[in-house]
Amino acid sequence: MAIEQTWDERAVRAIVDGLKDEPGALMPILRRIQDDLGWVPPASVALIAKALNLSRAEVHGVVSFYHDFRHAPPGRNVVRVCRAESCQAMGANALVDHISKHLRVELGATSADGAVTLEAVYCLGNCARSPAIVINGRILGCVTPARFDEAVTECWVDR
Amino acid sequence: MSAATIYVPGDSGALSMGAAAVAAAIAREADRRGLDLHIVRNGSRGLYWLEPLVEVATARGRLAYGPAATHDVASLFDANFLAGGDHPLALGPTEEIDYLKRQNRLTFARCGIVDPRSLDDYLAHGGYRGLGRAIELSGGQIVEAITASNLRGRGGAAFPAGIKWKTTLDQPATPKYVVCNADEGDSGTFSDRMIMEGDPFVLIEGMTIAALAVGAAAGYIYLRSEYPAALVALNHAIGAARARGYLGASVCGSGRPFEITVRVGAGAYICGEETAMLESLEGRRGMIRFKPPLPAIAGLFGQPTVVNNVITLASVPVILDRGAKFYNKYGLGRSRGTLPLQLAGNVKRPGLVETAFGLTLRELIEDFGGGTASGRPLRAVQVGGPLGAWFPDAMLDLAIDYEALTGAGGLLGHGGVVVFDDTVDLARMARYAMEFCALESCGKCTPCRIGSTRGVEVIDRIIAGRDRAANAELLRDLCDTMAAGSLCALGGLTPLPVTSALKHFPRDFGLEREPADAAARS
Numbered sequence: 001m002a003i004e005q006t007w008d009e010r011a012v013r014a015i016v017d018g019l020k021d022e023p024g025a026l027m028p029i030l031r032r033i034q035d036d037l038g039w040v041p042p043a044s045v046a047l048i049a050k051a052l053n054l055s056r057a058e059v060h061g062v063v064s065f066y067h068d069f070r071h072a073p074p075g076r077n078v079v080r081v082c083r084a085e086s087c088q089a090m091g092a093n094a095l096v097d098h099i100s101k102h103l104r105v106e107l108g109a110t111s112a113d114g115a116v117t118l119e120a121v122y123c124l125g126n127c128a129r130s131p132a133i134v135i136n137g138r139i140l141g142c143v144t145p146a147r148f149d150e151a152v153t154e155c156w157v158d159r
Numbered sequence: 160m161s162a163a164t165i166y167v168p169g170d171s172g173a174l175s176m177g178a179a180a181v182a183a184a185i186a187r188e189a190d191r192r193g194l195d196l197h198i199v200r201n202g203s204r205g206l207y208w209l210e211p212l213v214e215v216a217t218a219r220g221r222l223a224y225g226p227a228a229t230h231d232v233a234s235l236f237d238a239n240f241l242a243g244g245d246h247p248l249a250l251g252p253t254e255e256i257d258y259l260k261r262q263n264r265l266t267f268a269r270c271g272i273v274d275p276r277s278l279d280d281y282l283a284h285g286g287y288r289g290l291g292r293a294i295e296l297s298g299g300q301i302v303e304a305i306t307a308s309n310l311r312g313r314g315g316a317a318f319p320a321g322i323k324w325k326t327t328l329d330q331p332a333t334p335k336y337v338v339c340n341a342d343e344g345d346s347g348t349f350s351d352r353m354i355m356e357g358d359p360f361v362l363i364e365g366m367t368i369a370a371l372a373v374g375a376a377a378g379y380i381y382l383r384s385e386y387p388a389a390l391v392a393l394n395h396a397i398g399a400a401r402a403r404g405y406l407g408a409s410v411c412g413s414g415r416p417f418e419i420t421v422r423v424g425a426g427a428y429i430c431g432e433e434t435a436m437l438e439s440l441e442g443r444r445g446m447i448r449f450k451p452p453l454p455a456i457a458g459l460f461g462q463p464t465v466v467n468n469v470i471t472l473a474s475v476p477v478i479l480d481r482g483a484k485f486y487n488k489y490g491l492g493r494s495r496g497t498l499p500l501q502l503a504g505n506v507k508r509p510g511l512v513e514t515a516f517g518l519t520l521r522e523l524i525e526d527f528g529g530g531t532a533s534g535r536p537l538r539a540v541q542v543g544g545p546l547g548a549w550f551p552d553a554m555l556d557l558a559i560d561y562e563a564l565t566g567a568g569g570l571l572g573h574g575g576v577v578v579f580d581d582t583v584d585l586a587r588m589a590r591y592a593m594e595f596c597a598l599e600s601c602g603k604c605t606p607c608r609i610g611s612t613r614g615v616e617v618i619d620r621i622i623a624g625r626d627r628a629a630n631a632e633l634l635r636d637l638c639d640t641m642a643a644g645s646l647c648a649l650g651g652l653t654p655l656p657v658t659s660a661l662k663h664f665p666r667d668f669g670l671e672r673e674p675a676d677a678a679a680r681s
């Protein structure tokens with residue numbers, strides 16, 4: 001069931017206008033939309049396609065190819081957990097379970113109240129301090145369940 | 160008296176352990192005590208188990224204290240650490256720490272030492288001497304120096320950099336490009352990140368030399384999105400270099416232009432493969448291109464393009480500065496120079512170890528790493544990232560060089576070594592390898608796209624204990640098909656971790672029943 005989500009068309013238009021003449025402009029445009037809005041609204045595809053003289057299918061194909069581009073707005077908090085090998089060697093799988101339980105949200109999902117999105121990442125380059133996670137843009141290393149619970153209270157935003 | 164200088168790394172690994180709070184606490188405490196302090200946010204020395212590693216500049220050189228937490232700060236001041244006072248966290252002169260002392264830091268000569276935001280500091284530590292040499296040489300002469308150094312690509316494929324540069328140099332078509340591969344997707348690797356955060360100018364200098372060599376006027380750094388701190392560091396360094404004429408319309412007044420743009424990826428492992436990266440830079444999905452044409456001949460926007468890894472390019476300045484002979488002196492066989500190894504996973508002292516090729520895995524893991532972090536027996540090591548082979552303890556006397564690891568059925572890749580203790584289940588790790596391939600496949604070839612999903616299912620059946628021997632046979636066949644029928648190394652090499660796990664750790668697949676084991680598992 002898709003709910004129509006509102007998105008900031010003016011912001012997207014400004015980004016597109018600002019970057020459309022860059023070589024290979026689609027990626028920088030999508031990147032900026034993702035960074036500024038936190039997602040790439042599916043409804044913005046037509047606007048982007050038109051500005052770059054591409055088909056909607058082409059733009060959609062690119063948006064859906066890359067893991068970073070979200071198709072829906074994220075929760076107010078975003079937790080990203082590394083699931084790659086080095087972090088697994090230091091207990092990442094158990095950590096994922098703990099976080100998922102603690103936040104009451106499945107990996108790859110946003111909680112129903114919109115408080116948090118929990119995402120998997122594959123290596124944060126912090127493998128010498130595994131397991132690693134990112135809470136609202138802040139990187140944390142050697143994360144134990146206890147350290148996570150502590151960090152969550154520190155980094156949490158609740159509006 | 161002038162202000163004391165304190166170093167608190169701004170490296171994201173150090174930040175992940177609270178370095179920002181430690182730096183703030185030090186500044187506050189100094190303020191409270193009325194002391195004048197100059198705090199430098201350096202890169203990391205790569206001794207990660209000691210992060211945040213605080214250093215103090217003294218008459219005896221730099222002295223290290225770590226790992227420091229905010230609650231240690233008052234006592235550090237009480238112990239007069241600014242003058243090198245003794246303290247439970249005191250580690251002595253940084254350069255004398257065994258882990259560091261035993262390395263050959265050529266590419267990482269400045270990382271963790273300089274202020275990555277300061278071009279002057281870079282210059283004061285020998286920066287831009289390589290470019291100074293290069294400017295006096297013709298493109299062909301620069302290429303000759305790189306060829307003579309035997310520098311091979313550090314991104315994974317180990318292709319000789321000189322040959323690649325020569326190919327691009329010889330192309331009449333213009334414009335040409337230099338593209339730096341900063342996608343560093345392999346688990347267990349972080350050397351690119353460390354350089355970009357800790358010594359970004361060396362990468363910029365290396366790219367500039369490459370551009371002079373092949374005749375390129377524009378460069379791109381394709382940076383993975385998981386490295387936001389590197390983005391800030393690179394953009395700052397590019398701006399500083401441009402402001403001082405090291406980049407721009409006339410590099411160092413040579414009349415030759417060179418500009419660098421950083422592009423950020425969007426979380427696709429496959430975009431680390433060079434042709435997928437070029438597709439992405441051109442604004443498309445990261446689909447692998449057929450080769451030929453080689454990117455060196457027809458790469459970015461169809462133009463001749465040198466694509467090199469961060470560490471390859473960051474090794475160029477020292478080669479130009481100190482000469483190919485100097486660099487070539489390190490290493491063994493066909494693997495010359497130094498390699499920044501990255502030791503990670505379940506190991507007591509993880510970190511960056513740059514040494515000449517030829518160290519054994521055991522020396523790395525035991526002498527440098529100090530064994531497992533958990534204190535349990537080591538059971539398996541994965542070398543070379545998610546597409547690299549698994550080795551049991553019995554194989555750790557292998558020398559770390561490209562040919563030796565290939566000979567042993569593995570690969571060195573980008574130099575990541577991930578250690579696991581005896582709680583690892585290699586059947587689960589093999590499943591993960593297939594799962595990762597399915598997740599990251601660009602979708603162009605069936606054996607990779609479909610085979611990896613089938614692989615997960617087959618391994619699930621093995622784990623569930625259904626028809627183990629037959630399913631293991633099926634898994635091997637599937638691996639053969641993927642290895643033979645894939646266009647690139649994602650599908651082509653995913654079989655490596657799977658078959659090496661099967662070969663060296665059959666027990667985990669229930670293929671060799673040991674009575675105690677069988678009882679424990681059923």
Ligand SMILES: Cc1cc2nc3c(=O)[nH]c(=O)nc-3n(C[C@H](O)[C@H](O)[C@H](O)COP(=O)(O)O)c2cc1C
Nearest residue numbers: 312313314340342343344431432433467468471648
């Ligand atoms: C699936 C896949 C992922 C790769 N990822 C990276 C990467 O993250 N960084 C990198 O430098 N090279 C990576 N490579 C290797 C590149 O294709 C290419 O060989 C390299 O950028 C060339 O630079 P070098 O010769 O300096 O190593 C990857 C290759 C494959 C097949």
Ligand code: SF4
Nearest residue numbers: 601603604607647650
């Ligand atoms: S092997 Fe996989 S990732 Fe590589 S080209 Fe084929 S489908 Fe794409």
Ligand code: FES
Nearest residue numbers: 082087124126127
């Ligand atoms: S594997 Fe988790 S940070 Fe690298």
